Amino acid sequence: MSAVGLRTSWALGWNEARRLVLHPVYLLGAFVIVPTVGARAATGADLPSARQVFVVVTGVQLIWYGLMSLLAAGLVASLARRSRAQDVLEALPTGAAARTAAHCVAVLLGPALISVLLTIGVWLLERAQDEPFGIYTAAELAQVPAVVLGGGLLGVAAARWLRWRGGLLVAFVGAVMGTGWILAQGRFGWLAPWTTARSMLDDPDFAGGSAGWHAVYLALLCAFAAVFACLPDVRRRGRLVAIGAVIVAGAAVAGWAQLP
Amino acid sequence: MTAVVVDEVTKSFGRTPALAGVSLVAGTGVTGLLGPNGAGKTTLLRMLATVLAPDAGRIRLLGHDPGKPDERLEIRRRLGYLPQEPGFHRGFTAFEFVDYVAILKEMTDRHARHDEVRRVLDLVGLTTVSGKKIRALSGGMRRRVGLAQALLGEPDLVVLDEPTVGLDPEQRLRFREMISRIGEGRSVILSTHQTEDVAALCGTVAVIHAGRTVFDGTPAQLIEQAAGRVWLARERSPDARLAWRTGTGEHRNIGDSPPAGVELVAPTIEDAYLLLIGDESVAVAA
Numbered sequence: 302m303s304a305v306g307l308r309t310s311w312a313l314g315w316n317e318a319r320r321l322v323l324h325p326v327y328l329l330g331a332f333v334i335v336p337t338v339g340a341r342a343a344t345g346a347d348l349p350s351a352r353q354v355f356v357v358v359t360g361v362q363l364i365w366y367g368l369m370s371l372l373a374a375g376l377v378a379s380l381a382r383r384s385r386a387q388d389v390l391e392a393l394p395t396g397a398a399a400r401t402a403a404h405c406v407a408v409l410l411g412p413a414l415i416s417v418l419l420t421i422g423v424w425l426l427e428r429a430q431d432e433p434f435g436i437y438t439a440a441e442l443a444q445v446p447a448v449v450l451g452g453g454l455l456g457v458a459a460a461r462w463l464r465w466r467g468g469l470l471v472a473f474v475g476a477v478m479g480t481g482w483i484l485a486q487g488r489f490g491w492l493a494p495w496t497t498a499r500s501m502l503d504d505p506d507f508a509g510g511s512a513g514w515h516a517v518y519l520a521l522l523c524a525f526a527a528v529f530a531c532l533p534d535v536r537r538r539g540r541l542v543a544i545g546a547v548i549v550a551g552a553a554v555a556g557w558a559q560l561p
Numbered sequence: 562m563t564a565v566v567v568d569e570v571t572k573s574f575g576r577t578p579a580l581a582g583v584s585l586v587a588g589t590g591v592t593g594l595l596g597p598n599g600a601g602k603t604t605l606l607r608m609l610a611t612v613l614a615p616d617a618g619r620i621r622l623l624g625h626d627p628g629k630p631d632e633r634l635e636i637r638r639r640l641g642y643l644p645q646e647p648g649f650h651r652g653f654t655a656f657e658f659v660d661y662v663a664i665l666k667e668m669t670d671r672h673a674r675h676d677e678v679r680r681v682l683d684l685v686g687l688t689t690v691s692g693k694k695i696r697a698l699s700g701g702m703r704r705r706v707g708l709a710q711a712l713l714g715e716p717d718l719v720v721l722d723e724p725t726v727g728l729d730p731e732q733r734l735r736f737r738e739m740i741s742r743i744g745e746g747r748s749v750i751l752s753t754h755q756t757e758d759v760a761a762l763c764g765t766v767a768v769i770h771a772g773r774t775v776f777d778g779t780p781a782q783l784i785e786q787a788a789g790r791v792w793l794a795r796e797r798s799p800d801a802r803l804a805w806r807t808g809t810g811e812h813r814n815i816g817d818s819p820p821a822g823v824e825l826v827a828p829t830i831e832d833a834y835l836l837l838i839g840d841e842s843v844a845v846a847a
Binding site: 305308309311312313316380381384385386387388389390391392393394395400536 | 612644647665666707
């Protein structure tokens, strides 16, 4: 991509990030998260209040913000197609590849950045306690924004590849069910694109993996989702396919290294 | 410089031919494209907007070949395009939508871009409603939002596909005024069904029929083709290809051979267009 293209993608990314974080689909998520958080708060009533805040903030990000970011990013990325504005856009100097890159930037600058800030906030909250909770390590906390970023990038990829009505919903259901299925595969549950909280390690089949390698694994999956999203529209696919192959190889190594 | 050169261009969609050898040359000023539904106007305009590639033939826009990626990019930087059905992000305000397009036109400096967005919105008379959601705007205002985005960056070539369709008479007159101003110093290609728009606005006109250019010249030359072929009579003339009763009670007849002794009248551009297109236009007009 040229320097002008990069500047345009960056400027558009900021523009789209603002729309993304204000997307009304996040309100929809409240219907899921309010009962979930309520249940968590009820069962953890005897926990210190700071720890409840910690659990709720990380839980909300994973269960609600990550999943809703998939939908929000998919809807923002497919807006031109759904509103039939493509004829206008196709006659402009910025092509579909740069627009998709901008949507990936928007996920990074919007939901993922918010998730990073929230995660740093809860980490500081834990550090401020006389007796840290010890629920998550730093490597495990780093996985939280990675899941949010991955959710958004998967939404962008779904918008570019599944260009039919209901395609995004299929991606959403597939991501949820697929993640759930992988998590249930004993030690191979580490391959799920999800966090590995220490509380999960109570399961003997799951214990013993590397949270640090899992964070690297998630970051590489995010990179692959971005490459995959951009693939349909780039002029020179060969270079991007090669980059994608390197990322997949790296993810395979990290995925193997993390296993118990 | 000649902004548009189209030479024997063809295009088919599956087995359906849309263009069967269209040629067109357009320079500075407003060039009108006239033709019945299905004549191929929109297909040709999408090619001029670099959205569609021809199957055969040659197109040069602003001195560049749109078939080459680098040259196509150069054309797009100097092009403004209003499609027949623009399609809007209806949740956007007018300002947000035009600003979004401005970013895609590579205007990355925020302050300069916002100044430019305000300028084009002012040009089309939408300053006061720029903060309104597009879904809340009337059809005429939406067309103006579409025109505003096409004017971003003062493009050298502006392609407008039926910009006045669905507008009430007052809105149409406003659009005419805007388009005539836009056409001062740049090339505007205007597709329309409205012969009056062509007569009022265009320095040159091309008539497309069944995927071919059947006329290319000035509106005066088009009208000239109908000289001596339009007459008034008390009755509908059997020699007329088309006739209708006017408000004065007389019949305006259009045909190739007026009967002897009838009162010939000055033709309009509409008369000439109907004569040129023939029976199909009559069917469409009816």
